[in-house]
Amino acid sequence: MNDSDVSKQIQQMVRFIRQEAEEKANEISVSAEEEFNIEKLQLVEAEKKKIRQEYERKEKQVQVRKKIEYSMQLNASRIKVLQAQDDLVNSMKDNASKELLSVSNDHSNYKNLLKNLIVQSLLRLKEPSVLLRCRKEDLELVESVLDSAKEEYAEKAQVHQPEIVVDKIYLPPAPSKKNEHDRYCSGGVVLASRDGKIVFENTLDARLDVVFHNKLPEIRKSLFGQIAA
Structure with a gap:
């Protein structure tokens, strides 16, 4: 090659x-x-x-x-x-x-209401001697119904008529523009046992609070209907 x-x-x-x-x-x-x-x-x-x-x-x-x-x-x-x-x-x-406030303006009806409130309070307390407190402007009306209230209570409770001592310390007056921010009372009475251990507030304002509290669910249902759970 x-x-x-x-x-x-x-x-x-x-x-x-x-x-x-x-x-x-x-x-x-x-x-x-x-x-x-x-x-x-x-x-x-x-x-x-x-x-x-x-x-x-x-x-x-x-x-x-x-x-x-x-x-x-x-x-x-x-x-x-x-x-x-x-x-x-x-x-x-x-x-x-x-x-x-208009309730106490009608003296005739208010006088009868005061007697009924006193009797109701006595039936609640069931004490032989009680202390009663009212507004100063209601003093005359309260004193005018004491005897009939004691008599009615004694008859209903089947007891002797109780001793009722009207306290000289009064409940607050009705509300007004001058004292609208102060304590007030629209009427009624407060009864207590003499030792002060049992007190039954039977003022118009207290009764309104009780009724309002008890009726509150019904009021709400009437105003706003049934509330869903």
């Missing part, structure tokens, strides 16, 4: 090696590109997942804040409604209190 043939073979071998190298290089390049694309896709998907999770977290926070805000507004509205209802009910009681 001459030099020319050797040279040709060497060139063929070089071309073959180069071609093989190029093919290998292309395979490596394609494989690297594929791995890069896969890794890039994985990174993109991972970032997308993080973004979705962050969005979901923030969305949940927003929903929670909305629920809290709605609950607060709902509670505030309920409180306003309840306050408005209380204001209306209390205004009714205030109006009733003002109407009580």
